[in-house]
Amino acid sequence: MGRAHGRRLGRAGIRDVAAAAGVSITTVSDALNGKGRLPDATRRHVREVADRLGYRPSAAARTLRTGKSGLIGLTVTTYGEEPFTFTEFAYFAEMARAASSAALARGYALVILPGSTRQSPYDVWSNVALDGTVVIDPSDRDPVVTELVRQGIPVVSDGRPCGDLPVTAWVDNDHEAAVTGLLDHLAAAGARRIGLLTGTSTDTYTRLSTKAYLRWCERAGQDPVYEAYPAHDPCAGAVAADRLLARPDRPDAVYGLFDPNGTDLLAAARRYGLRVPDDLLLVCCSESAVYAGTEPPITTLSLKPGRIGSTVVQLLIDAIEGTGGGRPVQRIMPTDLIVRTSSQRRRARTTVSAPRSPEDRGRS
Template sequence: MRPTALDVARAAGVSVATVSNALNDTGRASAATRTRVREVAASMGYRPNAAGRTLRTGRTGVLALAVTTFGEQTWNFAEVAYYAQMVAAATSAAHAHGYALTVLPASLDVDGWHAVSADGVVLLDSPEGDPAAEVLRARGIPIAFDGQPHQLGPRDSWVDNDHAATMAKVLGHLREQGARRIALLAQNTSDHYTRDCVAAYRAQVRTPRIALLDSTDPVGRAEAERLLREGADAVYGLLDDSGRGVLAAADALGLRVPDDVLVVTASEDPTYASTSPPISTVSLRPADTITAAVDALAATLAGAPPTVRADLATDLVVRASSTRRPSAGRGGRLRS
């Protein structure tokens, strides 16, 4: 028979109220009493009723995670390596703080957000005017953003990579390899990542060459062809599939990678190490970023002030696509 709080109280020589206070960190019981009650409860295999604890404390013991970039559009973000790493790391970080983690669907509408039962929420790639953030703030639920939000509520934290430093790292590498007309492939969205990366690029090049992609060209092949026809000798893609799009565009135009055009893409996809040629990638180190976000959220729930930081490091993994071979030049010929 499953032990009850009354059984624990009798075994520990305390009241049922003291058992509740000791196990929920409430009330005025001494540290010694709390320790004794917890030891007795553990030895008896007692577990508090989750629903009852929620009613008593107002806490669910659950954190939620969601990607809200595209509003209510249905897509399986967990299939993307970047987000898959985030989900795994967020789960571990939540458990380390004593929370369960629930991953919410990208298609959740406003009514769904009103029904979410969680102590705090981590929002990834939140766009401007994100209705999810508005609902959560109205409900008094703390938020931790992956990336600086357009608006910041009183209980909101955010963490981010240093996108200006990352852009400088990529541009510096490409320039060292001889590139002089570096183009940028980005998505036509208002999320923090795109906004900050585009701003950093504009600030660090004399003549910006930017292509903003829409849903009709998700990998960027058509826009990459345009950039290459206009003379770009290197392309940095901000999207997971950008590398393949640029390779396809260069091949269609008879240009060689890396001899005629250098390529770098932001991605956690390990298969870029085996493309022909292998493509240089920027890793945003999603496990580190999401762990920092969950840590910030847990700290807020424990009573600490919200966290704000944009100093998380990234890695540039240099491969053949951005390493110009000796004596190589732009010798390819555009096909008409």
Template sequence: MARVPPGPTLADIARAAEVSTATVSHALNGTGRLGESTRRRVREVATGLGYGAPRAPRTRTLGLAVTTFAGAAWNFVAVAYFARWLTAATSAAHAHGYALTTLPADRGAGTPWHHLAVDGMLLLDSPCDDPVLRALRARGIPLVFDGRPADPRPGDVWVDNDHAATTREVLDHLAASGARRIALHGGFGDEHYTRAVTEAYEHWCARRGRPPLLIRFDPHDGPGHAFDRAFAEGAADAVYSLYDPGGRQVLAAAARHGLAVPADLLLVCASEDPAYAHAWPPVTTVTLHPEALAAAAVSALVALLEPAAPVRSGGPSAPAAPVTVPAALLQRISSVR
């Protein structure tokens, strides 16, 4: 029998309305000394969360949202990682007998987080203090995360890579190829991926007595001007770029500064874009295996919704625990001298 998620509690409403549970109780019961605007706002939040409403019928629909980067209205489907994740998740959802609805990245007033009709949600790269996550938790909607949530609760399920181990592998590879001054190109997001890689990089540098060099990624910096100072001063002889366009930015900056890759500068980029294999020089990439992550996430969510259901042809039933999918370093000319 499919699990029916619980309705919102007074604590859920209090978190969503940013008031105390006592205030929620007074507002809903018509008691206490509350301003009319506060009482009305709490009741509106409670209604939006479905407090006291009849339980909605099951929809056989899963939702998917990418909530990183502060809710900007960016087209995450244009990024190879998310495009491949979404395609694989759709296929896995269909194999389990569910439809999959993909939500826009924008968190504006028109985004229906408080009344979205789905049985469960796949949440990708949820950052710290994610308002979408708060709204979904308040409604009691089952969740599975791609990437460890910033503030995990008991029973939370997520799929992820071992970013610390992958970062050490990349840095050790660059060092073995002769790099002595490795820069990390990242720091744009506030999701677990960015924080975990940055922390692992800083620990790696500290253990070897090397000063870290963090260069902030800017998605609009096509010419790679963020590298101008480091390249002009010879502060970096290798770069590990964390985001899909970063490798192209490094190549553009290196060309402007007359640096040959890999003779003068080594490069590794975390990306699922197949074009890097056909660039010149071919760029070493890290693949996070988005298809495997997506399939594991969908299986985990279906297991939450149907704990007693038989396994469908879409894949094995998922354990109710974090799932780690190994990443892989695909070595090419850009990182080997």
């Protein structure tokens, strides 16, 4: 035989198992993968030997052979050099958690990747074998998406893609319905002039939400009252909230599109001596639990990122495995308005029961 395969690495390979079990490589592979025609005795024997040797199949070799890596990319829009977006921390964290969980349950793992190619000297994207990718809020003609699709890799986006980006599928909230419902809620609570705190960027979320607001105003016969600011700037929100409440046509209710707007608006209201909810009704879009504990608790619109993340991954894996038909899929997910004190004129039952009387000292 010449140089019969010298022991080259510490870990046992399939050949070692075959030798130790006194069978062929084929038999080992079939036994461990539940394929082929083998009597149970052989199967058990091989499995036992493999266990004893601590055999772990090489993921790289399997991937090379089968063409499936079990890896799903998760791309996050990048501000500056950092991955992750800062404005929607809680949203992203929850979405990623659910996505990861859903992937794991189906035997896939998530790989966190930057929003752009060639962010570093190395191109991490082409160093990873991906079965598919989840893209959060892809931009108009996202180069990463374009390239992936060109390579024939399925791409599912969280957020309706702008333009004619050729994603395999997408998932998004029904933003129009959410905003309309929420404005109706405020109006029902007695709001006469509802203001909006929105963003200057042109992503789908901002655009659709603002459009829904404007359309609602038109239908309700109210003049729009809004301030826009660059949402990625953590300080600009407070300033914009202040501007909104400083206007001569000051609104008596405000909806803030971004997570920090709740505290921004609350702080601004305090500065102007406005009581919430008596003088000002407040709602903001947020996934953060802190708004249950603020004074007063603030009504929030939840986009249910968990459901989004889970759905995105399900659709992607379906596309990868060829399940669920070949044609593009889009799925609209409902949102959830969590009504708290800040959007109700009459003091309603609060969720947290106070052990003794809250003592509204000094309040009016």
